[in-house]
Structures are given as structure tokens and as C-alpha cells.
Amino acid sequence: MKAIIGTGISACAHASLNLEADFYDKARFPGGRMSSKPFEGKFFADIGATYFKNSVEIQKDGRIYKRSLVDWLKSKGIQAKTYSLDGNSSMSFCETGMQSIAERLLSNKTVHFRKELKKIYKTENDKTSKFQLEFTDGSQGFYDEVVITAPLPQAIELLPEGEIQNIWKEFTSPYNHYRKTLVACGYWKNLNSKTYLELLNLENKSFLRKGNDAEYISIESSKLINIDNVSQQNREFSIRNQKASPFDSEQIKDSGIVIMIQFSEKFSESYFGRWKSSSGEPTDTCYEQFNLQINKFFTGLPSPDRVRSHQWKYAQAENSMLGKTGILNLEHKNFKDYQAIVKNSGIALTGDWIYGPRIERIFMGEIERISI
CATH class of the missing domain: 3.50.50.60 (FAD/NAD(P)-binding domain)
Incomplete structure (x- = not known):
């Protein structure tokens, strides 16, 4: 056995x-x-x-x-x-x-x-x-x-x-x-539809950025969505009502977004002991760094409704x-x-x-x- x-x-x-x-x-x-x-x-x-x-x-x-x-x-x-x-x-x-x-x-x-x-x-x-x-x-x-x-x-x-x-x-x-890796994920429950669709219609949904503190960024919620269907809905809406914005707030009902960041080895080494509280919740440092990095990449995005964090002590050999x-x-x-x-x-x-x-x-x- x-x-x-x-x-x-x-x-x-x-x-x-x-x-x-x-x-x-x-x-x-x-x-x-x-x-x-x-x-x-x-x-x-x-x-x-x-x-x-x-x-x-x-x-x-x-x-x-x-x-x-x-x-x-x-x-x-x-x-x-x-x-x-x-x-x-x-x-x-x-x-x-x-x-x-x-x-x-x-x-x-x-x-x-x-x-x-x-x-x-x-x-x-x-x-x-x-x-x-x-x-x-x-x-x-x-x-x-x-x-x-x-x-x-x-x-x-x-x-x-x-x-x-x-x-x-x-x-x-x-x-x-092994290298360490810190992770933080943000959830936006009800983004305005303009911002939501701008994120959704990005050509890429994941970004590998070697040399940056936020080394890897992924719009995780895009895995749940049929992008082609959303794009078709945008086109049909514009044709029906050319005077209205294709980002009208009534068009998209489910506007939740989840974005995940995996941080660089250097960043993770620096912040490893300050990422999660004793209860397992994100620390203030985690919140601050996540919001900072998000707004460097997605300018003007509001603070998320919820942040979750993780720390990999042995992320990869x-x-x-x-x-x-x-x-x-x-x-x-x-x-x-x-x-x-x-x-x-x-x-x-x-x-x-x-x-x-x-x-x-x-x-x-x-x-x-x-x-x-």
C-alpha cells in the first residue's frame, strides 16, 4: 500500500x-x-x-x-x-x-x-x-x-x-x-459598467512583468466570461441606440471583477513577515501595497470591496x-x-x-x- x-x-x-x-x-x-x-x-x-x-x-x-x-x-x-x-x-x-x-x-x-x-x-x-x-x-x-x-x-x-x-x-x-512569493487578490463587487467593460475588453487578461514589484497580474474573473458574447452584446447595443454609450450602466448586470497579483521575489522577501495577520487576514501593509500596484497598472480603479492574501514560502524551486x-x-x-x-x-x-x-x-x- x-x-x-x-x-x-x-x-x-x-x-x-x-x-x-x-x-x-x-x-x-x-x-x-x-x-x-x-x-x-x-x-x-x-x-x-x-x-x-x-x-x-x-x-x-x-x-x-x-x-x-x-x-x-x-x-x-x-x-x-x-x-x-x-x-x-x-x-x-x-x-x-x-x-x-x-x-x-x-x-x-x-x-x-x-x-x-x-x-x-x-x-x-x-x-x-x-x-x-x-x-x-x-x-x-x-x-x-x-x-x-x-x-x-x-x-x-x-x-x-x-x-x-x-x-x-x-x-x-x-x-x-526556493523563492518566496506573495499574492494578493482584490474583488470589486459592482464596478461602473464603463470601467468594467474597459477591463473586460483588454486584448490580454494576464500580464507578466519581469523586473516589477507586481511581477504577474491576472484578471481572474475573465475566466468566467465568454468574451466574444460580451463583445457582440456591445455591438448590438450600439446599433440599437447609437446616441447612448455602449458602456451604459443598464447594459451589464454582473459587473464583478477579480484581479490577482503575484509579487516579485525581491518584493516578497522584503514584505513576507508583514503580509498576513495572525488570524490569516491581509495586513494594512498588504492592502496598501495591493492598491498601490493596482493603480500603477489600472489607473483610477477604486479600492476593492475585499482583498484576500496568501504567502508561498516555497513558491517554486x-x-x-x-x-x-x-x-x-x-x-x-x-x-x-x-x-x-x-x-x-x-x-x-x-x-x-x-x-x-x-x-x-x-x-x-x-x-x-x-x-x-
Whole structure:
């Protein structure tokens, strides 16, 4: 029997293969870096991964294969939509939020939430060698294999002390640096229709701005809206009443907007301890910085009705074994050495430190790894 620690991207790859396993997560909901923050009604913001590419190229068995995450999800009953990210039409997303992918894939699995792993011990007897999992609530579990999807600094501390921990610590040391990322999301409940449609009709809805404090900005609510239909409504309204503004306040009834900002590594390091209160609510600093950055980018936008915040201590591994872009080479010597350690130890540490931060690389790479 296998235990999988975490319910994020890597764990969902295992879940999609219908392998027998128990899943554990210290959080209340699944998703990990695919988590979403809800607002009123249908509105939400993806606070980690927001989009993914259709496919990734994987090298194994002397050949290069193209593996489509969109097609894989479709085979599991999950529909992805394409979207333009700074003019790139190959990006995809889930209109019910990235977290819903995890919820769907884990829906028929044994998942234990609010279950934080404290330590793994190796127990041996004459017949079998198993791992004892000890949780912070005092409960225990016994398994033949363990998969840990947590960031490396956390994963290493969970391992059995001695040979297993030392081997993994030495092997993963080149990949153990992570960047922090602060996130803030604003919800505007009833923008005036002129401002609402100006935002909605922007050519791009997501903006990658390297070198700026607000490194990535996404109009998350645009995922919920059929842009073509709205544009057609604008045209029809103008034709019917040429004297009236196409931004008339009576035209658009549902004018909620959600905008998410992911901040740069430098900014996140500076403000990391001042972003969330002890109760988990955004601090005054978070409110001030969010409004400041929003108005630098969307001039004249009023303060949002609500702000939600998040802080990723281990947002992404900076030096991934197989790189962040390009072909995933599963014939790479380091990857073969990794597979040997997994086989010999009975424990697999996995995640973006192997495949890079992109969802399609982690998801399809882990599926291929399991099948080798």
C-alpha cells in the first residue's frame, strides 16, 4: 500500500492513474499550488498556478514524445479552455478554478485532510519492511511505499533519520533553493459598467512583468466570461441606440471583477513577515501595497470591496533537475540516479524540483516516471 503526502500537482498525477493509495494533506482542501481563493458567488482567484500549456515533450526510450495535459484531463472528464497570455494562444485554464482539477481527480480517493505528517520511521521484521507514519495528532499509518510531494526543505525533515535521509539530502542539495512569493487578490463587487467593460475588453487578461514589484497580474474573473458574447452584446447595443454609450450602466448586470497579483521575489522577501495577520487576514501593509500596484497598472480603479492574501514560502524551486523549459529528458543521468534511489529506499520525493514549475511538466513528467 502507498501513502502520498500532499494533494497538489504531483499527487494529482498519481490520482489520475487510479493507483491504490491513501492521500494526506495538512490543509483543509486539495490543490497545493493549484489552490484557489473564493469570493462571492462564482468569483474566485487562482493564487498559484493560473494557466498551463497544452503539452510537453518528453524524451525516453530513445524517442521524443508529445504528451498533452489538456487531452489527459479531458479523458478524466475535465474540460480546459484556451486563452491568450500576452498574445500566446496555447495557454489553458479551468473555468471553475485550478483547485477544481484536484477536487475532481481526488473525488473517489481516500483523502485525509487536516492531517499533518510529523515524521516517517522505518520498521522491519522478518517478513516485511514497512514505513511508519506519525502525524501531529498522534495517529499513525503503516505503508510499503511513501511519496512526498512537499517542497524539499520540508520533505527532507520528514524522512527516517540515518541512511535514507542522508542519501536524499545529499542527492537533492543542488535543487534545494526556493523563492518566496506573495499574492494578493482584490474583488470589486459592482464596478461602473464603463470601467468594467474597459477591463473586460483588454486584448490580454494576464500580464507578466519581469523586473516589477507586481511581477504577474491576472484578471481572474475573465475566466468566467465568454468574451466574444460580451463583445457582440456591445455591438448590438450600439446599433440599437447609437446616441447612448455602449458602456451604459443598464447594459451589464454582473459587473464583478477579480484581479490577482503575484509579487516579485525581491518584493516578497522584503514584505513576507508583514503580509498576513495572525488570524490569516491581509495586513494594512498588504492592502496598501495591493492598491498601490493596482493603480500603477489600472489607473483610477477604486479600492476593492475585499482583498484576500496568501504567502508561498516555497513558491517554486529555482534550480530544477530537468530544467524549467524545453524537453523533459527522462534519460538524463541524474534522473536515472534519482529513480535508483526511489527504488532502493521505497520513498519518492517529487515535485517541481525535478520537472520545473510549470503544471504540464510536473503532471505529465510524474505520470511518465511512474510508468517507467
